[in-house]
Amino acid sequence: VVFEGTIPAVFAAPLAAAGTSVFRPATPGAESIRGLFLLVLAIAALIFIVVEGALIYCVVRFRARRASDEEPPQIYGSGPIELAWTVGPLLIVFVLFLVVYRTLADVRPSSVPANALQVTVVGHQWWWEYRYPAYDIVTANELHVPVSEPNHLWPVYLSLRSADVIHSYWVPRLGGKTDLIPGRTNHTIYTIEQPDVYLGRCSEFCGMQHANMMIRVIAESPDAFRRWAAHEAEPALMDERVQAERETFLQLACVNCHTVRGTSAVGTVGPDLTHLMSRQTLATGMLTNTSAHLTAWIRNPQAIKPGCKMPDLKLDDQTARAVVTYLETLK
Numbered sequence: 001v002v003f004e005g006t007i008p009a010v011f012a013a014p015l016a017a018a019g020t021s022v023f024r025p026a027t028p029g030a031e032s033i034r035g036l037f038l039l040v041l042a043i044a045a046l047i048f049i050v051v052e053g054a055l056i057y058c059v060v061r062f063r064a065r066r067a068s069d070e071e072p073p074q075i076y077g078s079g080p081i082e083l084a085w086t087v088g089p090l091l092i093v094f095v096l097f098l099v100v101y102r103t104l105a106d107v108r109p110s111s112v113p114a115n116a117l118q119v120t121v122v123g124h125q126w127w128w129e130y131r132y133p134a135y136d137i138v139t140a141n142e143l144h145v146p147v148s149e150p151n152h153l154w155p156v157y158l159s160l161r162s163a164d165v166i167h168s169y170w171v172p173r174l175g176g177k178t179d180l181i182p183g184r185t186n187h188t189i190y191t192i193e194q195p196d197v198y199l200g201r202c203s204e205f206c207g208m209q210h211a212n213m214m215i216r217v218i219a220e221s222p223d224a225f226r227r228w229a230a231h232e233a234e235p236a237l238m239d240e241r242v243q244a245e246r247e248t249f250l251q252l253a254c255v256n257c258h259t260v261r262g263t264s265a266v267g268t269v270g271p272d273l274t275h276l277m278s279r280q281t282l283a284t285g286m287l288t289n290t291s292a293h294l295t296a297w298i299r300n301p302q303a304i305k306p307g308c309k310m311p312d313l314k315l316d317d318q319t320a321r322a323v324v325t326y327l328e329t330l331k
């Protein structure tokens with residue numbers, strides 16, 4: 001409620017529905033992390049109670065009394081006591097090490113499960129690129145994945161890379177943070193049980209629009225996922241009714257950064273637009289994907305997302321209308 005004014009409208013509703021709470025895990029990995037968190041919290045709480053209890057007891061029990069002003073007995077060194085406060089913490093740290101190690105194995109698999117859906121995630125300033133090598137799909141900002149069913153596990157194995165600086169992928173209900181580091185590939189795995197829209201954010205400061213690098217994971221039934229994948233792998237729709245608008249678009253600088261598969265637009269700096277209309281949001285989760293938002297976005301992205309790599313092309317009314325009309329046919 002406190003943040004209502006700053007959370008973009010598109011996020012407020014799904015936030016309430018799907019939530020981003022680590023206390024509502026939706027994968028075995030996230031459940032493991034919650035268990036670890038609760039265990040560490042319990043141990044820390046116990047230490048806090050014991051230490052504060054001893055402190056309060058001593059403050060009260062040995063407070064200065066008016067009757068006597070003599071010093072209490074001064075003691076130096078005690079084998080048993082020193083042993084106790086050395087061995088105690090050592091044991092605690094050892095137990096925590098073992099539990100953390102086990103949790104790591106749950107969230108960072110050492111090998112790719114044979115039946116896993118593999119997706120490569122590339123972090124860009126400030127958007128996400130998703131590649132599905134097995135399906136020949138390149139898309140952006142919204143990750144579609146299948147859920148696992150009791151008799152058919154279908155884990156999602158992510159390989160995370162960066163195109164520029166360090167980002168961090170965090171969908172709290174699905175797992176812990178995984179950094180995307182230039183020159184390195186990290187991995188994580190989600191085995192999702194419930195269809196839902198899981199929200200997350202980039203959680204490593206990566207520049208001016210770090211806060212607007214949002215994540216939507218759309219987990220759906222295996223059938224729905226296969227339908228989405230089959231459609232997404234197709235080239236862009238060639239609607240003859242918007243031929244003039246398409247030509248306008250293809251003559252603009254847009255094509256230097258964006259790809260529309262099946263046309264002469266083959267840029268790879270920005271998100272692939274082949275099936276732009278299949279996405280719920282624009283500008284990496286900032287805006288719902290509506291005509292009005294799309295128009296505002298292409299007319300001046302810098303007003304919505306200052307510092308983003310998409311320049312203000314200063315399109316006039318007529319050109320902007322043509323571009324939006326064309327983009328809206330990219331179902």
Ligand code: CUA
Nearest residue numbers: 167202206210
């Ligand atoms: Cu990407 Cu912060």
